[in-house]
Amino acid sequence: MSTHSSRLAARLMVAPSVALLLIWMIVPLAMTLYYSFRFYRLLSPDRTGWVGFNNYLWFMNAPDFWLALFNTLTLVGGVLIITVILGTLIALLIDQPVKGQGLLRILIIAPFFVMPPVAASIWENLFMHPQNGLFSAVSRGFGAQPILFLEDYPMLSVIGIVSWEWLPFATLILLTALQSLSSEQLEAAEMDGASAFSRFRYIILPHMTRAITVVILIQTIFLLGIFGEIYTTTQGGPGSASTTLPYMIFKQAIVAKDIGRAAAGGIIAVILANIVAYFLMRGLGRNLDS
Amino acid sequence: MGKIQLTAVRKSFGEVDVIPGIDLTIENGEFVVFVGPSGCGKSTLLRLIAGLEDTTSGVIDIDGKDATNLPPARRGLAMVFQSYALYPHMTVRKNIAFPLKMAGMDQAEQDKRVERAAKVLNLTSYLDRRPGQLSGGQRQRVAIGRAIVREPSAFLFDEPLSNLDAALRVGMRQEISELHQSLKTTMIYVTHDQVEAMTMADKIVVLNAGRIEQVGAPLELYNFPCNLFVAGFIGSPKMNLIEGAEAAKHKAHTIGIRPEHITVGDGPWEGVVGLSEHLGSDSFLKVSVEGIGTLTVRAPGEVHARHGDRVRLAPAGKIHRFDATGLAI
Numbered sequence: 001m002s003t004h005s006s007r008l009a010a011r012l013m014v015a016p017s018v019a020l021l022l023i024w025m026i027v028p029l030a031m032t033l034y035y036s037f038r039f040y041r042l043l044s045p046d047r048t049g050w051v052g053f054n055n056y057l058w059f060m061n062a063p064d065f066w067l068a069l070f071n072t073l074t075l076v077g078g079v080l081i082i083t084v085i086l087g088t089l090i091a092l093l094i095d096q097p098v099k100g101q102g103l104l105r106i107l108i109i110a111p112f113f114v115m116p117p118v119a120a121s122i123w124e125n126l127f128m129h130p131q132n133g134l135f136s137a138v139s140r141g142f143g144a145q146p147i148l149f150l151e152d153y154p155m156l157s158v159i160g161i162v163s164w165e166w167l168p169f170a171t172l173i174l175l176t177a178l179q180s181l182s183s184e185q186l187e188a189a190e191m192d193g194a195s196a197f198s199r200f201r202y203i204i205l206p207h208m209t210r211a212i213t214v215v216i217l218i219q220t221i222f223l224l225g226i227f228g229e230i231y232t233t234t235q236g237g238p239g240s241a242s243t244t245l246p247y248m249i250f251k252q253a254i255v256a257k258d259i260g261r262a263a264a265g266g267i268i269a270v271i272l273a274n275i276v277a278y279f280l281m282r283g284l285g286r287n288l289d290s
Numbered sequence: 291m292g293k294i295q296l297t298a299v300r301k302s303f304g305e306v307d308v309i310p311g312i313d314l315t316i317e318n319g320e321f322v323v324f325v326g327p328s329g330c331g332k333s334t335l336l337r338l339i340a341g342l343e344d345t346t347s348g349v350i351d352i353d354g355k356d357a358t359n360l361p362p363a364r365r366g367l368a369m370v371f372q373s374y375a376l377y378p379h380m381t382v383r384k385n386i387a388f389p390l391k392m393a394g395m396d397q398a399e400q401d402k403r404v405e406r407a408a409k410v411l412n413l414t415s416y417l418d419r420r421p422g423q424l425s426g427g428q429r430q431r432v433a434i435g436r437a438i439v440r441e442p443s444a445f446l447f448d449e450p451l452s453n454l455d456a457a458l459r460v461g462m463r464q465e466i467s468e469l470h471q472s473l474k475t476t477m478i479y480v481t482h483d484q485v486e487a488m489t490m491a492d493k494i495v496v497l498n499a500g501r502i503e504q505v506g507a508p509l510e511l512y513n514f515p516c517n518l519f520v521a522g523f524i525g526s527p528k529m530n531l532i533e534g535a536e537a538a539k540h541k542a543h544t545i546g547i548r549p550e551h552i553t554v555g556d557g558p559w560e561g562v563v564g565l566s567e568h569l570g571s572d573s574f575l576k577v578s579v580e581g582i583g584t585l586t587v588r589a590p591g592e593v594h595a596r597h598g599d600r601v602r603l604a605p606a607g608k609i610h611r612f613d614a615t616g617l618a619i
């Protein structure tokens with residue numbers, strides 16, 4: 001791809017898909033932007049009109065807004081920390097040669113194939129349920145009061161569930177990174193007198209930074225939009241304790257049937273996502289260059 | 291210090307006996323080269339000495355102490371890998387300093403040693419680059435630098451030059467030899483390359499299928515190979531091996547004549563030239579001789595013989611004799 005004509009040809013070839021992607025992205029975005037400045041409630045469809053920034057002002061002055069923002073970032077941050085750390089440790093563990101390695105790996109990857117609402121239901125009813133859940137049985141077994149996960153620790157519970165779902169993804173990516181490390185490098189480090197911890201710290205971890213960056217970037221994109229798990233378990237409650245930005249938008253659109261305000265919330269979420277992406281790329285982007 | 295002694299060292303991977311049992315003594319300060327065909331266990335033997343593989347049985351003594359179960363770091367050896375195994379995310383300086391850092395040496399002493407090694411190896415102007423920005427020869431030098439800063443009691447090299455082009459190999463070969471002269475540290479060097487083995491070694495160990503065929507100085511192996519395998523392996527092009535009536539004349543089962551010990555012109559053997567290669571300094575001829583087979587001949591200078599010509603050959607040099615079991619007589 002170096003001559004003038006081959007570069008031109010390359011651009012022409014790519015152009016249709018770029019155009020398609022652009023339309024695919026720009027139409028919904030433009031419509032959301034349009035509605036965010038309109039008065040548009042499904043309960044009174046006849047009353048329409050421009051309202052300027054009123055929808056935005058309402059959304060940002062809503063009592064739950066700052067909490068929802070905080071919850072969204074907590075969810076993303078918490079899940080990232082848990083999945084990256086545990087994912088690295090599990091990847092190190094299942095990279096060791098053991099009997100039944102293939103089966104072990106499939107088992108570890110399995111949670112990724114469970115749909116989010118199903119996963120959330122499983123956790124809610126089989127593990128965290130105050131009467132029937134496994135955790136409450138264990139607590140009672142020790143003679144303690146069962147912990148009311150979804151009432152007392154709603155955000156932590158949601159973070160736990162989402163981490164469980166995303167751990168396989170992180171593990172898988174980190175495992176492939178680990179496997180691409182040449183064994184000679186580790187052997188050289190061993191001969192150089194590096195302990196197991198030093199080998200991890202100075203050889204393995206630097207080798208994995210790019211994979212960790214990829215995991216963080218991809219997961220952030222998906223985690224900013226987490227909705228199903230909250231909808232199935234806490235419904236944003238108790239009160240608004242586990243309301244996130246996407247859940248707040250959902251409440252405006254579907255419960256309050258106020259499309260204008262929901263659209264404004266959507267645009268705010270897009271801006272938030274871009275701010276997060278900007279800082280991530282500034283902090284981690286150079287890890288992606290080889 | 292750097293005397294390494296292997297006693298009945300055996301290594302098997304599962305069912306496969308890769309090294310069925312080796313006894314070998316490497317004296318302090320010696321330059322020992324392991325040669326042998328691919329897959330004969332040279333790397334495995336080196337890794338056993340390094341401690342990167344566990345012995346199945348047998349004892350490895352380093353400096354008179356039993357090191358069989360010591361971890362690699364505690365054996366005081368340094369290894370240079372075929373792929374160099376540099377740490378790609380560290381600068382050259384950090385790569386070379388890594389073993390010192392792991393040993394907990396203070397920064398000033400680390401810097402001093404790195405500077406000194408860099409000077410010896412002509413790396414001073416590359417210290418702040420990463421391995422990815424270096425040429426093959428420079429990477430090789432960094433790998434050697436990382437090995438010498440630790441001042442190990444012996445160096446282990448596993449085909450360190452096989453990724454370099456011919457010209458660079460010659461240069462690096464000399465540099466490693468010079469390094470050996472100045473450091474006077476034991477070096478164990480694995481190679482495929484005849485020339486490397488002959489020019490660098492104090493002592494060559496010829497391996498075949500995990501067994502030692504012969505140990506000796508380069509010229510000793512060249513002049514007095516103790517069996518057919520060594521006779522065929524040392525020397526390039528290969529020694530001509532002749533069986534049958536011609537061998538019986540010398541009261542042997544097989545006789546061997548090196549290509550450089552046959553002269554073209556006059557002589558008892560007559561044959562047809564099959565292939566002739568002219569290198570300028572030498573000419574290689576493949577001549578099929580009635581009743582003997584195909585002989586390779588190496589004649590100095592230019593020989594005007596082409597495909598299909600008839601030439602006469604005469605043995606002019608040592609004739610090696612072997613009995614029916616392949617041992618030299």
Ligand SMILES: Nc1ncnc2c1ncn2[C@@H]1O[C@H](COP(=O)(O)OP(=O)(O)OP(=O)(O)O)[C@@H](O)[C@H]1O
Nearest residue numbers: 303306308326327328329330331332333334335482
């Ligand atoms: N980890 C292993 N598991 C099983 N067999 C092995 C292992 N490592 C080496 N071998 C076998 O041991 C034999 C010797 O291997 P080794 O790497 O020592 O050969 P080598 O003499 O260094 O060959 P080369 O010159 O091609 O590098 C080979 O037959 C190889 O297949």
Ligand SMILES: [Mg+2]
Nearest residue numbers: 332333334448
């Ligand atoms: Mg090898």
